[in-house]
Amino acid sequence: MRKYVDLKVWSSTLNDDELRSVVQIGAEMGFWALGFACHPEELDRTQKIVRKLVSEGHRVFTSLEIELKDPKILRILPKLSKKAIFLSIIPLSLEMARKAVKLRANSIILPVNRNRLIFDSVCAKELSRREGTIEIHLVDLLRSGRRLLRALKMIRLEIEIARKYGIPIIASSGATRSAELLDPILMASISETLLKISREAALNSISDYPCSLLEKGGLI
Amino acid sequence: MRAKIPIGLIPPKRYVVLEIRGELDAHQLISIAMRAMQELYGVLGASELKIALKYYKEGEAIIETTNRDLPKILTALVFGLFKSGLDVQLRIKGVHGTIKKCFQTLKRQDH
Numbered sequence: 001m002r003k004y005v006d007l008k009v010w011s012s013t014l015n016d017d018e019l020r021s022v023v024q025i026g027a028e029m030g031f032w033a034l035g036f037a038c039h040p041e042e043l044d045r046t047q048k049i050v051r052k053l054v055s056e057g058h059r060v061f062t063s064l065e066i067e068l069k070d071p072k073i074l075r076i077l078p079k080l081s082k083k084a085i086f087l088s089i090i091p092l093s094l095e096m097a098r099k100a101v102k103l104r105a106n107s108i109i110l111p112v113n114r115n116r117l118i119f120d121s122v123c124a125k126e127l128s129r130r131e132g133t134i135e136i137h138l139v140d141l142l143r144s145g146r147r148l149l150r151a152l153k154m155i156r157l158e159i160e161i162a163r164k165y166g167i168p169i170i171a172s173s174g175a176t177r178s179a180e181l182l183d184p185i186l187m188a189s190i191s192e193t194l195l196k197i198s199r200e201a202a203l204n205s206i207s208d209y210p211c212s213l214l215e216k217g218g219l220i
Numbered sequence: 221m222r223a224k225i226p227i228g229l230i231p232p233k234r235y236v237v238l239e240i241r242g243e244l245d246a247h248q249l250i251s252i253a254m255r256a257m258q259e260l261y262g263v264l265g266a267s268e269l270k271i272a273l274k275y276y277k278e279g280e281a282i283i284e285t286t287n288r289d290l291p292k293i294l295t296a297l298v299f300g301l302f303k304s305g306l307d308v309q310l311r312i313k314g315v316h317g318t319i320k321k322c323f324q325t326l327k328r329q330d331h
Contacts (some may be wrong), residue, residue, distance in 0.1 A: 012277060079319035092226065142302040179242070179309045186298055193260075199291070 002203065004031035007086060007107075007172035007212040008063050008137060010037035011046050013065040014177070019049060022059045022115040022148040022178050031181045032211070035063035037174070040076065043085070061219040065109065071214065077103055084219055088135055094118050106213055107135035107170055109157055110129060112144045112151045119158040121165070133209060134158070136172030138190050151191040151218055156196050168209040169197060204220055231286040235322045236294070236315050238281045242308030244274035248299065249310075250283075256300030269293060271321065276320060284324045289317065298301065 008023055019036065027036045038046040043064060050062045065084040066073060078088060081104045090109040091097035097118045100108055108127065110119060127134070136155060144151050159169055171191045175181045181192070184206055189199070191202040214220045242250060244283045250273050257266040269289045275282040294312070301308055314325045 139302075142299055145303070181308055181309070182298065183310075183312045185309070185315065186294055189294035193289045193295040202291075212275060 001117065002207040003211050004030055004207050005033045005035070005214065006031050006175075006187075006206070007035040007090075007135065007170065007182070007210050008037040008065070009034055011038055011049065012042050013153040016049060016052075016179065019053070022181065023053060023060060025178050027058075027179055029181065031184065033061065033181065033214065035061050035172070037063040037065055038198045040064065040066060040080070043080075047083075047085075048156075059220060061214065063088065065090060069097065070078045074099065074103070077105075084217070086214070086217065086219060091118055094120065094123075097123050098126075099133060101130065105132065106217065107133045109135045109137065110155050112137070112140040112155070113147060114154070115150070117154055117158060119161060121158070121161055122167040124161050126168060127162075128167050129137060133168045133170050133213065134172045135172060136191075136195065138171055138187060138194075139180050140174050140196055142190070153164045159195055159197065163197075164203075169195070169201065169205050170200070170209050170213075171195070171205040172210075173219045208217060224228050231288045232317065234284045234285050234287050234290050234315055234317065234325035235319050236285065236290070236327050237313040237322045239284060239311040240281060240308060242306060244306055244308045246273050246283075249281070249301075251305055252300035253293070253297045256296040256303065257292075260296055260299060261305075265292075269296075269299075271296075277295065280313075280326055282319060282326075284319075292316055 020044050025052055036046050047062050050060050053060045065088045068091045087105045088107045088109050089100045089105040090111050091100040101123045126138050171187055176177055187206050188202040191197060191205055192199055257269055269292055270286050271293050274284045310312040316322050
């Protein structure tokens with residue numbers, strides 16, 4: 001039986017009780033583990049909540065997302081890579097993506113709101129060598145409105161490049177509230193339809209790949 | 221009189237048991253899904269998809285589609301809901317090959 005994982009549920013806007021209800025809804029939906037996402041400035045608060053929930057017997061972990069706007073951020077990364085967190089980097093340009101793939105991040109996120117390709121075959125070669133992964137936030141795609149067409153055009157091409165180099169594709173919800181949580185079957189369907197990947201790859205993107213990353217990182 | 225279609229042209233059916241949490245009934249959900257289908261797949265793509273509401277009562281619905289169209293229909297449902305901006309959550313309770321099994325799923329949950 002597959003173990004479904006949602007790597008990113010945003011925790012910053014939710015209080016403790018709301019987070020507990022998110023965990024409960026996630027378990028009802030069939031998720032094996034949930035990741036509470038945060039930005040670096042909210043890391044301590046999120047880790048505290050996660051520790052509390054883990055002590056209550058829930059299977060949750062901290063998922064940190066860093067926007068790579070300028071190279072200054074690279075300085076804080078070595079400290080973060082020692083912590084027990086799922087580390088994702090969002091490069092906002094191709095130059096930053098080339099730097100990002102060389103870092104010890106668990107995943108590289110392909111952002112939705114942009115005008116240019118940020119992931120090319122040079123990035124893919126390097127990421128494949130370092131056994132990295134590509135991640136996509138499905139809720140961001142669904143909320144993108146008029147930008148969906150352009151976003152899909154770029155993301156689909158980037159996914160094709162990544163798959164050519166054997167890089168695993170991971171899908172996470174990126175939900176900001178409990179109503180945005182998606183059932184595993186909905187996540188797999190959205191991945192299959194919008195990202196143009198096979199059914200098996202879509203299911204792996206929310207189960208086998210994230211699971212193996214969590215086990216490898218000792219997060220669960 | 222019902223039109224006869226060669227068996228080879230009928231794809232296997234799938235029935236989806238849905239739970240709709242929020243102020244939206246299944247008829248509104250289907251119309252949202254139809255609009256989303258046209259927007260996502262265009263007229264040509266949407267014309268090949270099958271969606272029909274088979275049952276609805278107190279936030280629980282059964283939708284008929286085909287094995288081939290299932291991912292596209294589910295994507296359209298979620299896409300439509302996100303686009304509408306309504307505070308509604310869609311939960312999939314099960315996907316079955318017969319409507320009888322769907323009712324069994326609903327009955328099991330009631331007990």
